Amino acid sequence: MKAQDILSYSFSAIKLRKLRAGLTTLGVVIGIAAIVALLSITQGLQETITVQLQKGLATDTLIVSVGRGFGLGGEGGMGGANSGFKLLVTDTENISKLENVKTSIAIIQRVGSVRFDAGVRNTTIVGVDFAEYADIYSSTFVAESGDIPLNLVSEAVVVGKRVSDPWKNGTILCNVNDTAEIIWTNVTARPPTDKTYMGNVTAVLKEIGGFGVGGPSDSSVYIPISQAQSFFGTDECSMIIVKLKSGDEAVIDGASEAIRKLPQFNGEVSVMSATAVLNLLSSVFSIIQLFLAGIAAISLLVAGIGIMNIMIVSLMERTREIGILKALGMKSRTVLLVFLCESVIIGLIGAAVGIASGWVLANVVAIVFHGGGGGMFMGNQGAGTGGMTITPVLTPTVFLGALVFGVGVSVVFALYPAWRASKLKPVDALRYE
Amino acid sequence: MEIPKQVGKYKNVEMTLVATIVEAVDLKKTYMLGKVPVNALRGANLKVESGDFLAILGPSGSGKSTLLNLIGALDKPTEGKMLIEGADVSTLNDNQLADLRRRIGFVFQFFNLIPRFTARENVELSMAIAALSKADRRRRTEDLLETVGLKERMNHKPAELSGGEQQRVAIARALANNPKFLLMDEPTGNIDSKTASEIIGLIKRLNEEEAVTIIMVTHDQRLAGQSERIVQMFDGLIIQEVMN
Numbered sequence: 010m011k012a013q014d015i016l017s018y019s020f021s022a023i024k025l026r027k028l029r030a031g032l033t034t035l036g037v038v039i040g041i042a043a044i045v046a047l048l049s050i051t052q053g054l055q056e057t058i059t060v061q062l063q064k065g066l067a068t069d070t071l072i073v074s075v076g077r078g079f080g081l082g083g084e085g086g087m088g089g090a091n092s093g094f095k096l097l098v099t100d101t102e103n104i105s106k107l108e109n110v111k112t113s114i115a116i117i118q119r120v121g122s123v124r125f126d127a128g129v130r131n132t133t134i135v136g137v138d139f140a141e142y143a144d145i146y147s148s149t150f151v152a153e154s155g156d157i158p159l160n161l162v163s164e165a166v167v168v169g170k171r172v173s174d175p176w177k178n179g180t181i182l183c184n185v186n187d188t189a190e191i192i193w194t195n196v197t198a199r200p201p202t203d204k205t206y207m208g209n210v211t212a213v214l215k216e217i218g219g220f221g222v223g224g225p226s227d228s229s230v231y232i233p234i235s236q237a238q239s240f241f242g243t244d245e246c247s248m249i250i251v252k253l254k255s256g257d258e259a260v261i262d263g264a265s266e267a268i269r270k271l272p273q274f275n276g277e278v279s280v281m282s283a284t285a286v287l288n289l290l291s292s293v294f295s296i297i298q299l300f301l302a303g304i305a306a307i308s309l310l311v312a313g314i315g316i317m318n319i320m321i322v323s324l325m326e327r328t329r330e331i332g333i334l335k336a337l338g339m340k341s342r343t344v345l346l347v348f349l350c351e352s353v354i355i356g357l358i359g360a361a362v363g364i365a366s367g368w369v370l371a372n373v374v375a376i377v378f379h380g381g382g383g384g385m386f387m388g389n390q391g392a393g394t395g396g397m398t399i400t401p402v403l404t405p406t407v408f409l410g411a412l413v414f415g416v417g418v419s420v421v422f423a424l425y426p427a428w429r430a431s432k433l434k435p436v437d438a439l440r441y442e
Numbered sequence: 443m444e445i446p447k448q449v450g451k452y453k454n455v456e457m458t459l460v461a462t463i464v465e466a467v468d469l470k471k472t473y474m475l476g477k478v479p480v481n482a483l484r485g486a487n488l489k490v491e492s493g494d495f496l497a498i499l500g501p502s503g504s505g506k507s508t509l510l511n512l513i514g515a516l517d518k519p520t521e522g523k524m525l526i527e528g529a530d531v532s533t534l535n536d537n538q539l540a541d542l543r544r545r546i547g548f549v550f551q552f553f554n555l556i557p558r559f560t561a562r563e564n565v566e567l568s569m570a571i572a573a574l575s576k577a578d579r580r581r582r583t584e585d586l587l588e589t590v591g592l593k594e595r596m597n598h599k600p601a602e603l604s605g606g607e608q609q610r611v612a613i614a615r616a617l618a619n620n621p622k623f624l625l626m627d628e629p630t631g632n633i634d635s636k637t638a639s640e641i642i643g644l645i646k647r648l649n650e651e652e653a654v655t656i657i658m659v660t661h662d663q664r665l666a667g668q669s670e671r672i673v674q675m676f677d678g679l680i681i682q683e684v685m686n
Contacts, residue, residue, distance in 0.1 A: 014570040025558050333554045336516060337568045338544030338619070341536050435516040435543075439554070 010343045019350035026323070033312075033319045034359045040309030041363025041415045045408075046370040047301040049401040053375065055294040057399050059287060061218070068256035070145060070224075072281045073104065073113075073249040073268055094277035095245040098238060107267045109253055109260045114141045115246035117237045121193035123172065123230050125183040130172055133229040134191055136237020139167065142225070145252045150225045153215035155185035161233055166191070166208035170216040171227040183210050191230065193241065206240045208232060251280075258284070309414065312359070313422035316352055320426035324348070331430055332438025341431040348427030349420060356419025360412045364403075367411070371401035463527055463622050463655060464490035464513055470521035471508050482508040484678035485522065490623070490657055495649045497666040498659045500675030506659040507627060509675070513657060514625045515542045527622060544572050547616030549658075551628040553608040555600040561587065561611045562596040568618045586614040590644060606637030613644065617654070624648070626658035630665055642668055 010018075023030045075096050098115040105113045117136035122129055140159040143150045150157070158165045166189045173183050183189065191206040217227050225231075238244060251268065253260055265280040324331075331344060378399060471483040483505045490496055490513075498506050511517040512524050515531050524531040526542060534542065548554075555564045562583050569579040587593045590610040600608050609629060616624055629645065630638035646668050648654040660666055667686070674682035 010571050011573055014573075018567075018570075021558055329554070330556060333556065334571070335540070336514070336543060336548045336554075337571050337615075338540050338542075338546075339571045340540040343571070436511050439516070439550070 010339065015343065015346050015350055016354075019347050019354060022323075022327070022347075023351055023354055029319060030355060033315055034355050034362070036312030036315040037309070037356060037359025037415050037419060038363040038366060040305065040312045040418075041360050041411050042367035042370055043305035043308050044302055044414070045364050045367025045403065045411050046374065046401075047305050048298055048407045049368065049371040049403045050374060050399065051294060051298045051301060052402040052404060052407070053371070053399045055291065056402055058290060062286060062290065063283070068261075068283045069253045070283065071251040071253065071261070071265055071268065073100075073251060073278050074247070074281070075277060076279045094275065096247075096249065096274075096278060097244050098234065098246045099244065100246075100273065101249055103271055103273060104249060104251055104268055107264060107271075109255070109264050111252045111254050112141055112144070113249050113251040114138050114145065115234060115249050117234065117241060117243070117245070118229075118247045119193050119241055121191060123168070124190040124192060125187055127180075127182045130175060130182060132169075132172055133226065134193060134237070135229045135231050136234045136241070137231055138234050139165070139231070142231075142250075145250060146224050149214075149217045151215050152212035155210065155212035157212045161235065162211065163233065163236055164207070164209045165211040165233060167212045167214060167231040168210055169214050169225070169227040169229050169231075172230055173210075173213045183213070185210055185213060189230065191232070191240075195242070204240065206232070206236070306414075309418050313418040316355065316419050317422040317426060320348065320352060320423050321429075323351075324426050324430045327430075328433060328438050328441040331433050332435050332441065335433070335435040336439060344433075345427045345431035348430050349423055352419040352423030352427075353416060356416035357412075359419070360415025363415060364408060364411050368401070368403055371403075375399045375401050461492045462489055463492050464488070464657065465525040466509070466512070466522070467525070468522040469509070469512060469519050469524060471505075471512065471517070472520045473508075481678055483512075483519070486675075486678070486680050488673065488680060490655065492622075492655050493649075493653050494623075495646075495656045495668070495670045496658070496673060497669035497671070498657070498673045498675060499661075499666055503677075504675040505678040506675055510625060510627055510657070510659050514546055514548060515539050544568075544619050545622050547613075547619070547621035547624040549609070549612050549616050549624060549626040549629050551631040553600065553605075553612045553632075555608055555611055555615075557600050560597050560599050561592060561603065561607075561614075564600070564611055565596075565615045565618055568615050572619050582618065583614075586617055587611075589617070590614045604637065605633035606640055609633060609637075609641055610644065613641075613648075617648075621654075623655035623657055626656065626660075628660055628662075629658060630660065630662045638662065639664065 073096065075094060096115075098117070101113040101115050104110060114137065119134050120131070121134045122131045123134075124130075139157050143157055143159070152167070153170065157167055168183060168189070174181055187210045189208045189210050191208060193204050193206070195202050195204055214225060214227070217225055232240070251264065253264055261282045261284065265282060268274070268280050269276065269278060334344060334347075335341075466486055466488040469483050469486040469488075470481070473480045473482055486505065486509060488509070498509065500506050508517075512519055512531070513526070515524075515526060515534070518524075518532050526546075529542070531539070531542070555561075556567065559567065565583045565586055566579045569582065574582075584593060584596070587596045590613055592607060592610050592614065595603060595607060600611070603611065609632075613624075613629075624645075626645070630641050633641065642662075642665050645656060645658075645665070649656050656669075658665070658669075666672055670686050672684045672686060673680055674684070
């Protein structure tokens, strides 16, 4: 029997049971749509986050923080140091002397709040050397209004865009020259005490829009490092940002190794490069994707069982028909193909519709996710996230994978019923009522 | 099938043109009905030659249908030999059996048409299985449906056709691949007597004018009366053979 005739024969059998075939196909559609939607959203999310991170992380900078492990910096300053090891502000001196290191600066940061005449805002208080920080992050640590003082001005406070304009609706909490009252609760003191630092807003940063890992963030307030030391009452710093002379991989690796091996650190620090962060991120996303795709695959598995069920029912209903076909001289192999072809048609239609609806679903989710306020951003979800746009990404791999997987599942689960159909003895099949 | 007309009942005389197409030698078939063995055939011998019009008669349970299934290569004997055109059915594999069945035209008591296909599509199906080209199928289907007198109803589905019409479609389908012989299982068993005589006429005509070899099981005395040879079966054996 010719391939075309097999196809049209299978098609006629499907057409006969439209509702049943439709429901079976729906199972495949849901499975494939779930896989495609989840994968294209996570793919889009990964790309968005990567882009955002690249804004906040220059490739020629390293972040030194406490801890043997590999983590996203010691944000709290106390993190991970079971041994009592502390990274000190003065540690920058030795780091700066290393080969290939251009400069290094210490950062002290604490979670606190800032009060203006117009209102209070939770924020991250960051103590940093303004001049050097602006030098390292020359594209992001930039004033939108006012000036970032390059010489030490004790009361100077630089605020992020989201601190000044948190809701993006014209309600401005502070302008240049306003008084800023920075409040930090010292929880290590007994009893915990609130400390207040009075400053003067000298600059509002222009919007950065990324995550501030090490780099400037829209939701932080910045004060001079020396002021931070006395305000927080510590010489311990949260991290040290190291600016290298180049962004070559060899330079990054060499400098990272040299910093880690500094005798004063005693192997207690971790050094993170932008490349490493991005690699870590992509491996985390791979795991997330695999996990989500796995969950979605379960629904496809259920669809597969549905196909098998339907094919077995169909096989029993059509036992006599199979007998007729065999009496007319159809080979067992052709009977097998006829049945497989039916499920391939179901799988193909299911996968095609599934990919399309998964893609639509992903876009709908993306729009709902950040389009609630009509803007392009997520708004202010607290400190850290400036704003995010997710554009779902449907890679050719996901497209083809979903197609192959959908058809594959259909074929695999149809194998048994098709095989049983092909093995029917013509005499028995013809006698079947 | 280059068999001249009118070989008819004189074929035994005109020996040169005669070929044995079906030969059963000491044919035995045992089924398991649950756990009870049933000896459906207990050593049947039969020879069918080209151009024959053979009727198999016998009470139910006498092994007629079993014999027919074996002749049609739908089943294999337990013992003995079933030779079709000299080939032993027992030695053929699945694919060879399928090829053999293509050269046998089956006509069933309950027509066994595919309900979702029209008359034309049902006839075409057997040729599609034999991988004939679309154009050839189309032409031949129309010829065949004309032969059985159903050309004007060829786009109707079985449900829209009477029993007699359905059986005529089935006969057209059986003839589609130029079969060596037609194998009929009570072809008039499920249609009214008036239509049955039309079918009988058609079968008779096919045998006489088109020289189609016919082997059939029937209870219909009128149909049996039209045949040349009547084989009487009883209890799994062929007990009598009569020339009409």
